[in-house]
Amino acid sequence: MINRVLIAGSGQGGFQAAASLRQEGFEGEIVLLGDEPGLPYQRPPLSKTYLKEGNGDRLLFRNADFFEKNAIRLEDGRRLAAIDRMDRGIVLDDGRRLAYDHLILALGARNRRLPLPGIDLANVLNLRTLADADIIRAHLAASSSLVVIGGGFIGLEIAATARAIGLHVTVLEATARLMSRVVSQPISDYFLAAHRGSGVDIRLNALAARIVDDGAGRVCEVELAGGERIAADLVLVSAGVLPNAEIAEAAGLYVHDGIRVNDLLATEDAAISAIGDCASFPFGHDGIQTRLESVQNAVDQAKCVARRLVGHAEPYAKVPWFWSDQAGDKLQMAGLTAGADHHVVRGSHAEGRLSVLCFRREELVGVETVNVGGDHMAARRLLGWEEPLTLERAQSAAFDLAALMKAGA
Ligand SMILES: Cc1cc2nc3c(=O)[nH]c(=O)nc-3n(C[C@H](O)[C@H](O)[C@H](O)COP(=O)(O)OP(=O)(O)OC[C@H]3O[C@@H](n4cnc5c(N)ncnc54)[C@H](O)[C@@H]3O)c2cc1C
CATH class of the missing domain: 3.50.50.60 (FAD/NAD(P)-binding domain)
Structure with missing residues (x-):
């Protein structure tokens, strides 16, 4: 019986886990612990609009009322120092101990x-x-x-x-x-x-x-x-990040480029899950351990764990997607394109738009687009299909993702 869920890390994944637990009807105690001061906020605007405008209120996921109404106890400015797995408790940097029935590690990453x-x-x-x-x-x-x-x-x-x-x-x-x-x-x-x-x-x-x-x-x-x-x-x-996994490792959990979790996002200790930038999970048909750094990944993994904790356990199997805004252009990516061995390209910089279908061993593994939101959305659905899209089919359909989706639906 889970009465108290402790969430360590109050960023994108930690906040979402707390909110989703309540949305899913969890009635027990939720403690959201984060080492940054103040209310949880989103990071993507930090390198974009926030640098120009500096409006901190617009970064917040929710205001203080939300936490109060949903009985989410926010412990901000407090660091998780150690996990005591034997006693199902954590130690904070001020020496306090908090007990948990389930611990969600959403500790993110730090700059290299x-x-x-x-x-x-x-x-x-x-x-x-x-x-x-x-x-x-x-x-x-x-x-x-x-x-x-x-x-x-x-x-x-x-x-x-x-x-x-x-x-x-x-x-x-x-x-x-x-x-x-x-x-x-x-x-x-x-x-x-x-x-x-x-x-x-x-x-x-x-x-x-x-x-x-x-x-x-x-x-x-x-x-x-x-x-x-x-x-x-x-x-x-800006030379990449390292997952915040040392505290998990010190507690005896398996760590290799992130805290290793199974397809349910549970560590080898059934009372501890890990999500977001700090977690390494089995991805795709091959189940290769993968660590992703994106809002989508943190949010969807948080939702997946919240559902499991209220009794709806399902393997995590979401299509990864990501965006980046640079110099007036919108880059969007769906799937994972690293290791692709063939690309089908439409558009160019001169046209102000570009779509790249990325194939590995003749199967579509990801789509990267610039300023083509329609292709991105279509790609997200295509990549979610059970049957992978083959190179032959993509080429024969003259690269029209929307038409491909209709044909395959
Ligand atoms: C500048 C910037 C721009 C980005 N832009 C995009 C974008 O455009 N699109 C996109 O998809 N993603 C973007 N990302 C990535 C995205 O923000 C992250 O992938 C996402 O925040 C991961 O969520 P998380 O919960 O795993 O980690 P975080 O949101 O990083 O949250 C982890 C929290 O845990 C805290 N913490 C760490 N250790 C401890 C401890 N021992 N005790 C207590 N708390 C602890 C951290 O301080 C942090 O507050 C961007 C990231 C940055 C930094």
Whole structure:
């Protein structure tokens, strides 16, 4: 019998788990514990509108009334320090112990720290939290040149925002193309053209070797591996994240690039689940352990666990999707496209729209689109079908996703 659910981490997944438990009719006690101060909020706008507008209220999932009405006890500004599995309890950073019948770990991820000389200088920043965003906003207002280390989603979003407010922006990407870990070459090419078109200086195969001190503890330049120096009065490091899994590991749970869970999102301890950025779950037909960093993943996994805790256990099997707004273009992705061996492409940067169907071993594994919301929505439904879409069928249908869906429905 579950009387008390403790949720550690009050971000996207943690908040959703609490809200979904109530929506599903859970009547027991819910404690939502988070180490950030204040009400839970969403992160995506932090690298987009929030950097320009700075309106914190618009980030909140819900106001304080919601927590009160739904009897969700929010313990903000408090850190989970340890899990005592034998006693089914947790220890907080203030020494208090809280008991649980079920514990949901929604601890998210933290930014990877690059071992670069100069990384600790005052105006070398990174973005994960609202507090980080406020610091960046203040620095952007007082800076004229920004170097972004890392050409992934978040680095590029910040670069675009900084450029739009008039800064001179350089992006250093260590690999040969933008967002190389997560999108296909045509999408990388599209965004290379888009960012360069808006005046961002994008350097590919550019390895930052050192952040140069101006003598007063502030950055003045970034030195590349080849010796070239780029002037900067602000540096933003955006080099990926690491899952917050150490506390689970210390409690004896299996951790390998995230807290390992089964298809029900339960750890090997039936009283502990893990969701969102911190969890590694079996994905797709092959059941390959996968860790995703997206709003959709955190929200849908939270809903899945909430339903299980009220007696409706179902394996987690949602189609992953993601979006990113950069330089006025909307990138949307459905499915997982890493490892695709064939692409079917429609559109171009010149046309201001692009759709890329990604196939692996002749089966559709994902669709990436820029400014084509219809294709994205169609792809989400296509990827949810039991029968995978084959390359032959996609080509014979002249690449019309909507028509394909009708034909297959
Ligand atoms: C700037 C930015 C932009 C993004 N843009 C997009 C986007 O456009 N689209 C998209 O799909 N996704 C985007 N994401 C990713 C998305 O926000 C995350 O995937 C999502 O928030 C994951 O939810 P989560 O609950 O797993 O983790 P989080 O939302 O990160 O929540 C985890 C919470 O746990 C807290 N915590 C960690 N350790 C402890 C502890 N020991 N005790 C207590 N609390 C702890 C953390 O401080 C945090 O508050 C973006 C992320 C960032 C940072």
